Amino acid sequence: MMRHALKFISSLRLTVALLSLSLVLVFAGTIAQVEYGLWDTQVRFFRSLFVYWKPAGGEFAIPVLPGGYLLGWALLVNLLAAHYVRFKFAWSKLGIFLTHFGLIFLLLGQFFTEQMQVESSMRLEEGQSKNYSEAGRSTELVFIDHSNSEFDEVVAIPQSQLASGRELAPPKLPFQVKIEEFHLNSRLRQRAPMMSTNPPAATQGIGVQAELIPAARATAMDAINVPSAIISFKGDGAPTGTWLVSLNLDQPQTITVGGKSWDTALRFTRHYTPYSIGLLDFRHDKYMGTEKAKNFSSQVRLTNPTTGEDRETLIKMNQPLRYAGTTYFQASFEPGRDDITILQVVRNPAWLTPYISVIVIGLGLIVQFSMHLFKFVNRRKSS
Amino acid sequence: MNPINSSRARLLVTTIGLVMVAVGCSDESVRVYQVPKEQAHAQQPPAATERPNAPTAHVHWDSLPANWKDRPVTGKMRAAEIGITGSGGQEAELVAIPLPELAGKELEFVNMWREQINLTPTTTAAIAELREPLTIAGNPGQLFDMVSDKPLTEGQPKQRILVAMATIEATTWFFKLTGADELVAQEKSNLKGFLAKVELHTAAHDDPHAGLASAPPTQSAPPAAPAPGLPKWTVPAGWTAATPGPMLLASFDLAGGGGKVTVSSLGGDGGGLLMNVNRWRGQIGLSPLTGDQLSGVTKEIDVASGKATLVDLSNNDRRMLILVVPHQGQSGFYKFLGDASAVGKEMDAFLQFAKSAQY
Numbered sequence: 061m062m063r064h065a066l067k068f069i070s071s072l073r074l075t076v077a078l079l080s081l082s083l084v085l086v087f088a089g090t091i092a093q094v095e096y097g098l099w100d101t102q103v104r105f106f107r108s109l110f111v112y113w114k115p116a117g118g119e120f121a122i123p124v125l126p127g128g129y130l131l132g133w134a135l136l137v138n139l140l141a142a143h144y145v146r147f148k149f150a151w152s153k154l155g156i157f158l159t160h161f162g163l164i165f166l167l168l169g170q171f172f173t174e175q176m177q178v179e180s181s182m183r184l185e186e187g188q189s190k191n192y193s194e195a196g197r198s199t200e201l202v203f204i205d206h207s208n209s210e211f212d213e214v215v216a217i218p219q220s221q222l223a224s225g226r227e228l229a230p231p232k233l234p235f236q237v238k239i240e241e242f243h244l245n246s247r248l249r250q251r252a253p254m255m256s257t258n259p260p261a262a263t264q265g266i267g268v269q270a271e272l273i274p275a276a277r278a279t280a281m282d283a284i285n286v287p288s289a290i291i292s293f294k295g296d297g298a299p300t301g302t303w304l305v306s307l308n309l310d311q312p313q314t315i316t317v318g319g320k321s322w323d324t325a326l327r328f329t330r331h332y333t334p335y336s337i338g339l340l341d342f343r344h345d346k347y348m349g350t351e352k353a354k355n356f357s358s359q360v361r362l363t364n365p366t367t368g369e370d371r372e373t374l375i376k377m378n379q380p381l382r383y384a385g386t387t388y389f390q391a392s393f394e395p396g397r398d399d400i401t402i403l404q405v406v407r408n409p410a411w412l413t414p415y416i417s418v419i420v421i422g423l424g425l426i427v428q429f430s431m432h433l434f435k436f437v438n439r440r441k442s443s
Numbered sequence: 444m445n446p447i448n449s450s451r452a453r454l455l456v457t458t459i460g461l462v463m464v465a466v467g468c469s470d471e472s473v474r475v476y477q478v479p480k481e482q483a484h485a486q487q488p489p490a491a492t493e494r495p496n497a498p499t500a501h502v503h504w505d506s507l508p509a510n511w512k513d514r515p516v517t518g519k520m521r522a523a524e525i526g527i528t529g530s531g532g533q534e535a536e537l538v539a540i541p542l543p544e545l546a547g548k549e550l551e552f553v554n555m556w557r558e559q560i561n562l563t564p565t566t567t568a569a570i571a572e573l574r575e576p577l578t579i580a581g582n583p584g585q586l587f588d589m590v591s592d593k594p595l596t597e598g599q600p601k602q603r604i605l606v607a608m609a610t611i612e613a614t615t616w617f618f619k620l621t622g623a624d625e626l627v628a629q630e631k632s633n634l635k636g637f638l639a640k641v642e643l644h645t646a647a648h649d650d651p652h653a654g655l656a657s658a659p660p661t662q663s664a665p666p667a668a669p670a671p672g673l674p675k676w677t678v679p680a681g682w683t684a685a686t687p688g689p690m691l692l693a694s695f696d697l698a699g700g701g702g703k704v705t706v707s708s709l710g711g712d713g714g715g716l717l718m719n720v721n722r723w724r725g726q727i728g729l730s731p732l733t734g735d736q737l738s739g740v741t742k743e744i745d746v747a748s749g750k751a752t753l754v755d756l757s758n759n760d761r762r763m764l765i766l767v768v769p770h771q772g773q774s775g776f777y778k779f780l781g782d783a784s785a786v787g788k789e790m791d792a793f794l795q796f797a798k799s800a801q802y
Binding site: 191192200206208210211212213214215216217218220221228230231232249332 | 471472473474475476477478479480708
């Protein structure tokens with residue numbers, strides 16, 4: 061039984077079938093971007109085990125295609141199993157082994173990149189310095205304790221845990237948080253006292269003045285969702301009523317429990333670093349006589365109290381700053397503001413894997429073809 | 444082919460399975476971390492005297508009924524806010540709002556409130572029957588009592604609105620009591636008693652009265668121009684973004700100061716075209732129109748979201764253009780007010796701006 065199973069998972073037919081399904085998946089994923097947008101399609105088609113389809117009016121989603129994760133893992137298992145079944149080391153096959161090792165490394169590297177890479181952005185005004193970057197497509201519900209004079213303690217609940225009706229008991233907080241409503245995309249409108257027919261978004265805090273209007277999920281490349289939630293608290297001394305938190309609110313709200321206060325807000329997920337980056341000068345050069353961008357560059361100051369570093373550096377297009385495992389790319393700017401830079405911040409511990417893989421695959425191919433070439437030349441000489 | 448050792452095969456399959464499970468189970472969890480204090484952190488609400496744009500209008504009273512509770516004012520336009528709790532836990536809210544003189548606009552306001560509780564508009568002739576005289580701070584005022592025909596939300600009681608209003612000097616004061624029908628009806632006599640004794644002030648004064656109700660809000664209002672929530676539009680050259688006032692999404696000043704463009708959004712049709720047109724006419728000193736005269740000042744134009752209505756009003760050297768753009772169950776109001784010459788010159792740019800908005 062096991063023998064048959066292993067024969068199947070190591071077969072070349074399975075390899076061909078998996079590669080064919082990969083082609084279908086890429087095609088379907090490309091078409092689906094029209095409806096779902098790039099980011100949603102990536103999650104539905106490629107960062108999933110299966111691609112699901114829900115018939116109109118149906119309650120259950122049906123898996124219709126294997127997703128990217130399933131195909132990737134299946135290809136890897138197929139390759140490993142084939143080696144396991146057929147492995148017999150011989151110097152004459154060194155090139156093939158190297159090439160396959162490179163492929164395995166590439167597949168694993170891509171998977172670890174997918175799992176471990178953190179992309180975020182840093183918006184800096186000239187004169188401003190930050191020790192964190194913000195993820196542009198994920199948010200967190202935070203509770204910040206300012207009571208310590210040295211530091212602020214942040215309890216951050218990721219967006220993936222925010223769902224309508226869910227009750228959470230975050231660590232370090234003496235109260236529970238209930239998510240009464242969660243809307244992935246929404247709009248807020250100031251509630252006009254004599255005009256509004258809609259109820260206020262919440263009974264406490266800023267939500268009393270606002271109306272919460274749920275919106276459809278944003279699918280365009282340059283559009284973002286604006287999540288909002290209505291939350292309430294449970295526990296001894298917890299405040300009563302409901303509170304509105306939203307990415308659209310520019311100030312945190314303060315809640316007090318048992319004489320101690322926390323600021324709460326729904327904000328872009330922050331990634332803190334032990335060093336800070338400050339913007340000294342932003343340059344946005346254009347081709348003469350046009351509005352076409354020629355060059356962007358940010359003169360920044362890097363300050364790291366833990367190492368004593370304090371230096372200036374220039375970040376330009378195609379010339380990022382690599383520091384402490386993080387890369388800062390010159391990404392964008394704000395129209396009409398020549399004093400604001402937007403840096404893309406990428407932390408990817410597996411960033412070297414594609415380079416190593418390609419070198420190993422290339423080396424394997426050179427070895428293999430060279431051996432064939434030498435064999436051929438020797439055969440001709442001897443004949 | 445090598446013979447396959449089944450125990451080794453099991454080991455291989457198990458190892459691959461464990462790796463997949465271990466790596467696949469990387470669900471996000473709650474993080475707790477310490478960060479240096481932000482220098483720009485400013486959470487403490489400013490004191491009342493420091494609050495920019497704080498309304499100086501306020502209300503004094505000696506005492507409140509037992510179930511009435513003074514609350515911090517939460518709206519920029521409000522001068523006082525009181526929460527009322529009924530014996531059955533029902534809640535109602537009384538707010539005081541001073542506005543520049545609005546005498547003569549009772550019908551528009553009453554119809555606006557009636558719409559809030561899904562009542563049909565009333566007429567000038569019928570409004571007299573709805574009016575009850577009362578005294579507000581020693582001045583003659585009027586009270587309107589409205590109750591919804593059915594609950595606005597399933598399972599909830601019907602809603603009642605009591606609005607008392609009086610014009611004192613150049614200010615019209617509104618006291619609006621909203622809440623569950625039964626509770627608001629019960630509190631009507633308390634409201635009359637309360638209003639007879641209140642003191643109304645439109646400006647700050649030295650008397651440190653104990654019952655000052657204009658407490659500073661604990662939080663700032665939602666940003667009037669939140670970048671992520673605003674429609675995308677192309678602002679014409681020469682327009683300068685200004686700080687939008689309450690209820691406005693955005694505001695722009697024309698180069699040279701000849702006019703101002705503002706954008707707001709309201710649910711549904713924003714109270715109806717006729718009511719709005721007459722309100723705008725009043726703002727530039729024109730008399731109200733009747734429904735069949737409306738077509739003379741309006742015309743339909745095509746925009747991305749469908750048909751929009753352009754209202755063009757002029758009086759002497761003042762001109763006002765308003766483009767009403769329906770979108771997603773709401774109405775966007777693009778308003779351009781200024782000198783007739785400046786408005787005429789920038790009219791095309793204004794229309795292009797309004798048409799460029801993508802919701």
